[in-house]
Amino acid sequence: MKGKREPGDRRANPRVIVIGGGPAGLLAAGYAARQGAEVVLLEKMHKPGLKLGITGKGRCNVTNAAPLREFLAHFGTQGRFLRQALNRFSPQDLQELFASIGIATVVERGGRVFPEHLRAPAVASRLTEWVKKGGVRVQTHTEVLGVTATRDRVTGVRIRGEQGESVWPCHALIVATGGASYPQTGSTGEGASWMTALGHTVVPCRPALVPLETAGDTAARLQGLSLRNVEVSLWLRGKKTAQAFGEMVFTHFGVSGPVVLELSQQAVDLLRNGECPELCIDLKPALDETKLDARLLRDIQHKGKKQIANWLRDLLPTSLIPICLEATGLDGSLQAGQMTARQRRNLKMWLKYFPLPLTGYRGFEEAIVTAGGVALQEVDPRTMQSKLVPGLYLAGEILDLAADTGGYNLQAAFSTGVVAGEAAGIAVSRSTG
Ligand SMILES: Cc1cc2nc3c(=O)[nH]c(=O)nc-3n(C[C@H](O)[C@H](O)[C@H](O)COP(=O)(O)OP(=O)(O)OC[C@H]3O[C@@H](n4cnc5c(N)ncnc54)[C@H](O)[C@@H]3O)c2cc1C
Incomplete structure (x- = not known):
């Protein structure tokens, strides 16, 4: 019957839930699945990567070839937090991953890296295909309304999908809902209020690159x-x-x-x-x-x-x-x-x-990124796991990170996504394996 969950149905007991199909959520889902975890990606829009599809004036400036120290300096004092994520998944790693899924890249003026032949919407589609091929269930038109948690750990999400409202349990939750800029792409900033409700400090969000x-x-x-x-x-x-x-x-x-x-x-x-x-x-x-x-x-x-x-x-x-x-x-x-x-x-x-x-x-309608977000001192930079709520991971622009233009913001989303996905995937595979 439509909407009914059978015991074998992966929705019955998803191990890792990823909220948000932006660059951070896509890579988090893909890398969690690589660890053998069951992964569900929830995206409220009709398809993932809508913002990714308008980046770089349609050309998608995916990363920057600057040396690590210079790269981190573009995030100001917050850059330090990203060092381990960039060591784990560097701009070079990103270009290799892209090459493996048919996205050749070129380095242009100022170290800016672009896809050689593809436009930004095609990059979003290729990444979505890669995630699906990796075994991730991508559930679009599914809006997360809130996060459920006990005193000890995160337990699931409340969603509104095509079959109405329900609660989906999970062992690990990766929140990659982005910031609040360009809200028409789906990034409306509600992830930050869930984090406040869970006890996290959220540095006030404000428009940046505006x-x-x-x-x-x-x-x-x-x-x-x-x-x-x-x-x-x-x-x-x-x-x-x-x-x-x-x-x-x-x-x-x-x-x-x-x-x-x-x-x-x-x-x-x-x-x-x-x-x-x-x-x-x-x-x-x-x-x-x-x-x-x-x-x-x-x-x-x-x-x-x-x-x-x-x-x-x-x-x-x-x-x-x-x-x-x-x-x-x-x-x-x-x-x-x-x-x-x-x-x-x-x-x-x-x-x-x-x-x-x-x-x-x-306003946020015209801001390329959102400054502010979940305070970095409350997140473990080696795993992107919350230091306050076990089982909760954060990736991408929801974190208090914002850089100059030049490909730095996308790389930060990709790198934190990989780290969160891998860590969450390993954690649930160990606990349930
Ligand atoms: C016009 C423009 C051009 C840009 N160009 C570049 C560029 O060339 N290079 C660069 O480095 N950066 C660029 N950026 C910045 C870059 O796009 C962002 O930093 C990046 O997309 C952040 O990734 P993210 O995955 O954290 O969040 P997002 O890309 O914002 O993705 C978040 C996703 O979560 C989903 N979501 C939100 N709330 C919910 C919910 N309640 N339930 C379910 N799903 C939800 C959203 O629909 C969205 O798909 C640009 C930004 C804009 C606006």
């Missing part, structure tokens, strides 16, 4: 303008706290693009603390102030008869010229040669420090 909102109408007037090879720095009360070099873009609300995302985690934390940080764009990072001044003088000598508004075209994108004139107080109708030394200094300073006061940040 566009930032700026004061006034400057950004809106520049909407669509993309700047390459600029150095953007983050300032608080006259002190520079971080900087990044690369590309950025203006939007109707503020700024986005790789350098802005890189600085966003620090900026978000400052804004949440009630601070008023500011971004400064160095539009001429290749020239220090002295060299830039010499360049301006030379240009004035050669083209001093040009109107300032036209003369600036050699220095700036057209849409930035009115902003520059307003900020520096220059009269665009005067000749460049009429500029005073003081005005030239103002112009130089604006080109090096174009200020954009920050007023806010965008």
Whole structure:
């Protein structure tokens, strides 16, 4: 009968349950099954890996070839926690696993590793097939509502599936529900509240790698303008706290693009603390102030008869010229040669420090990752098992880990997934074998 569980039915007594079919959950399930455990993967969406399928602008930046120390530095002080997971399952191991399932990879600029031929959705499908071939039962359209536990250990999950609500028992539970960003992919952050209910400390979740909102109408007037090879720095009360070099873009609300995302985690934390940080764009990072001044003088000598508004075209994108004139107080109708030394200094300073006061940040809908999550000191980095609730394992973005762009976040999900899967698989095989 449909929905009825027979004694031989694996659902009757699943050994390891994995919640979440993202990169962490898929690898956790696959590696738990390799240990001979019975494994069920529960995914609430119609298929696993929906977020994986939109990563890297559809190209899926799966990992980064940076040496371990450099790799870990991209997670800030939290990176230390990942050392053992990355030793167990390194970027090289990931590429070998991918090669074995027909996903050849290439290393590109900045050590970023991409599939050579496949798009991101195909990577998600291949991984799902690999998991199924490994004997994992993948149960989609199945939403976990909560975790059940005794005082001693985790005992199962409450689910809502196609046959209604029920409780599924398990010997080990791997929670890989991700963060709260891009909720339309299924990552809505409820895993964190189950962890709080089980007694875990959850560091408040907040958007990271997220566009930032700026004061006034400057950004809106520049909407669509993309700047390459600029150095953007983050300032608080006259002190520079971080900087990044690369590309950025203006939007109707503020700024986005790789350098802005890189600085966003620090900026978000400052804004949440009630601070008023500011971004400064160095539009001429290749020239220090002295060299830039010499360049301006030379240009004035050669083209001093040009109107300032036209003369600036050699220095700036057209849409930035009115902003520059307003900020520096220059009269665009005067000749460049009429500029005073003081005005030239103002112009130089604006080109090096174009200020954009920050007023806010965008929400989880636009955040690439979620900062915050289950506190790392409550998780064993060798097994990903909870130090508070035996039988409970955590993997991926639900942990308090967030890195820069570049493939680091996916590798963290894959590596913690492998470690959790192996440890849970070994534990249940031993206890029931
Ligand atoms: C647009 C975008 C681009 C990105 N590009 C890159 C990139 O190129 N490189 C990189 O390294 N990182 C990238 N990231 C980040 C990366 O995708 C995440 O860090 C990674 O997916 C986290 O993996 P995870 O398995 O922990 O969680 P997720 O991928 O979020 O998966 C969690 C899964 O759990 C399921 N789930 C949640 N709650 C329940 C529940 N109650 N019951 C059942 N199932 C549930 C969800 O449906 C989801 O499938 C990108 C993120 C975004 C949003």
